[in-house]
Amino acid sequence: MYTIDGVPLSDPKGRWSVHRASQRRTPVAFRSVDVSVPGVDGNIPIYGEQVEATALALEINVYGTPSQIEERVNFLRSLLGRTSGPLEVERRGGLVADAKPASISDPVMTDHYARLSVTLSIPSGIWRGPSATWAHPDPLSADAEDVGTLDGGSRPITDSLVLITGPATTPEIEDVATGSKLKYTGSVPAGQKLLIDTSQWRSTLGASVSWGSTGTNATASIVGSGPRSDTTLFPLTPIPGLTPGGDPTTAPAITFTATGTTSATAVQIRARTSHL
Numbered sequence: 223m224y225t226i227d228g229v230p231l232s233d234p235k236g237r238w239s240v241h242r243a244s245q246r247r248t249p250v251a252f253r254s255v256d257v258s259v260p261g262v263d264g265n266i267p268i269y270g271e272q273v274e275a276t277a278l279a280l281e282i283n284v285y286g287t288p289s290q291i292e293e294r295v296n297f298l299r300s301l302l303g304r305t306s307g308p309l310e311v312e313r314r315g316g317l318v319a320d321a322k323p324a325s326i327s328d329p330v331m332t333d334h335y336a337r338l339s340v341t342l343s344i345p346s347g348i349w350r351g352p353s354a355t356w357a358h359p360d361p362l363s364a365d366a367e368d369v370g371t372l373d374g375g376s377r378p379i380t381d382s383l384v385l386i387t388g389p390a391t392t393p394e395i396e397d398v399a400t401g402s403k404l405k406y407t408g409s410v411p412a413g414q415k416l417l418i419d420t421s422q423w424r425s426t427l428g429a430s431v432s433w434g435s436t437g438t439n440a441t442a443s444i445v446g447s448g449p450r451s452d453t454t455l456f457p458l459t460p461i462p463g464l465t466p467g468g469d470p471t472t473a474p475a476i477t478f479t480a481t482g483t484t485s486a487t488a489v490q491i492r493a494r495t496s497h498l
Contacts, residue, residue, distance in 0.1 A: 223240055223244075223246075223313065223314055224240060224278075224280065224311060224312065224313050225311070225312045226301055226302060226309055226310070226311055227301065227304075227309060227310050228310075229301055231280065231282060236285060237284070237285060237286060237290075237294055238282055238283060238284045238285065238294055238298060239282070239283050239285075240280055240281070240282055240283075241280075241281035241282065241283050241337065243281065244279070244280050244281045244282075248276040248277065248278050248319075248344060248347075248349075248498075249276055249277070250273060250276065250347075250498045251273065251274040251276070251347075252271050252272075252273055252274065253271045253272045253273065253274055254271055255268040255271055256268060270400075270449055270450055272347075273347035273348060273377070273498065274347055275343060275344060275345045275346070275347050276343075276344050276347045277324060277341055277342065277343050277344060278311065278321065278341070278342045278344060279339070279340070279341045280339070280340045280341075280342070281337055281338070281339055281340075282298060282337070282338045282339075282340060283335050283336070283337055283338075284298065284329065284335055284336045284337070284338060285334070285335045286335075291329075291331075291335065291336045295329050295336055295338060298338060298340075299326055299338075302323055302326055302340050302342070303323045303326055304323070305322065305323065308320035308321065308322060309321045309322060309323070309342065311342060311344070313349065315351075316351065316352055317349040317350065317351055317497055318349065318350055319344045319346065319348065319349045319350065320344070320345070320346065321342040321343060321344050321345075322342065322343050322345070323340075323341075323342060323343070324341040324342060324343040325339075325340070325341045326338065326339070326340050326341075327339035327340070347498075348377050348496050348497060348498065349496075349497040349498075350494045350495065350496060350497070351374065351375065351494050351495035351496075351497065352494060353492060353493070353494050354371040354372060354492070354493065354494070354495075355371065355490060355491070355492045356369045356370065356371040356372060356490065356491045356492075357488065357489070357490050358478055358488065358489035358490070361390075361478055361480075361483060361487045361488060361489045362483055362485075362487065364477055364478070364479050365477070366398050366475045366476065366477050367475060367476060367477070367478075368471075368473040368474070368475050369458065369473055369474045369475065369476060369491060370473050372458065372473060372474055372491075372493055372495050373471050373472060373473035373495075374472060374495055374497075375460045375472055375474075375495030375496050375497055376460055376472060376496070376497050376498045377460070377496035377497065377498060378400075378454075378457035378458060378459040378460070378496065379457065379458040379459075379474070379493045379494070379495065379496050380420065380421060380454050380455075380456075380457050380458075380496075381419075381420060381421030381493070381494075382420050382421075382456065382458050382491055382492065382493035383417065383418070383419055383420070383433060383434075383491070383492040383493065384404065384417070384418040384420065384456075384489070384490070384491055385415055385416070385417050385418075385431075385432070385433065385488075385489070385490040385491075385492070386406070386410055386415065386416045386418075386480075386487075386488070386489055386490075387410070387414075387415050387486065387487060387488035387489075387490075388409070388410035388411050388412050388413065388414050388415070388416070388486070388487065389409070389410065389411060389412040389482050389483060389484055389486065389487060390409070390410045390416075390480035390481075390482060390483050390487050391408075391409040391410075391480055391481045391482040392405065392406065392407060392408070392409070392480060392481060393405070393406050393410065393416070393478065393479070393480035393489075394406075394478070394479050394480065395456070395476050395477070395478050395489070396476060396477045396478075396479075397448070397456065397457060397458055397459055397474065397475075397476060398461065398474070398475035398476060398477065399459035399460070399461050399474065399475070400448055400449050400457060400459050401448050401449065402446070402447070402448030402449060402450075402451060402454075402456055402457055402459075403445075403446070403447045403448055403456075404418065404420070404444070404445075404446055404455065404456040405444070405445045405446075405447070406418070406425070406440070406443055406444060406445075407443045407444075407445060408427075408440065408443040409482070410427065412484070412486060413429055414427060414428060414429050414431070415427070415428065415429070415431040415432070415437075416431070416440060417431045417432070417433070417435070417437070418444060418456075420455040420456045421455075423441065423444070423446075423455050424439075424441050424444075425439075425440045425441050425443070425444050426438060426439060426440060427440040433492055458474040458476070458491070458493060459474055460472035460473070460474055461473065461474060461475055476491075
């Protein structure tokens with residue numbers, strides 16, 4: 223069910239395992255903010271709050287002879303108690319989160335096994351999916367398009383990479399769920415590409431630009447607008463609903479507009495889904 227830095231907590235060799243009654247999901251708490259005004263009933267709600275840090279509590283059974291149990295408990299305490307950097311916790315479905323140890327109990331011993339209680343803090347409060355790349359099926363159309371490769375998430379993605387292939391003048395992408403917009407006020411000439419790193423508020427332009435590469439700095443021409451644009455350049459926000467076939471979906475949706483586009487114009491987004 224869980225791995226820590228690649229080590230499964232339900233050991234294939236049966237030396238230790240996560241207790242079946244252990245926590246399956248991390249609890250979720252929202253940083254709720256309401257404004258009260260004298261003389262006005264109730265509160266004025268504020269939407270778009272962030273999630274609080276969360277924690278993962280685990281019970282791990284350790285098996286073997288008394289000496290083996292002692293050795294294996296020491297290993298697990300070392301694995302789970304590392305503080306030199308973030309622990310990478312992976313749960314079922316390939317979702318990962320950076321964690322740090324909060325507490326590790328003294329093991330409770332029985333005749334056949336020991337039980338170790340562990341609590342890991344997850345400062346970000348969210349889990350992340352694997353990286354996926356989406357290509358706009360028709361950049362010449364201003365219609366909304368579902369970003370299907372990012373289906374399944376439950377929190378806005380605030381660190382996507384956007385790659386626009388020219389020609390495109392003043393290209394603009396809008397997040398349908400929130401109305402947030404990401405605009406480049408210049409032109410992307412034919413044969414060149416514009417890479418926008420939304421987490422770093424940075425963009426580069428050039429003929430050989432690709433994912434993670436460098437080019438001419440074009441950051442000054444990037445403009446973000448919409449809700450929370452003072453802190454988040456461009457949130458790709460899940461839209462929970464049902465597909466025409468009745469299946470659940472949370473895929474974000476965007477619109478893309480630009481002038482001077484041709485059949486060579488392309489728009490791609492690379493990101494990791496965010497999950498509660």
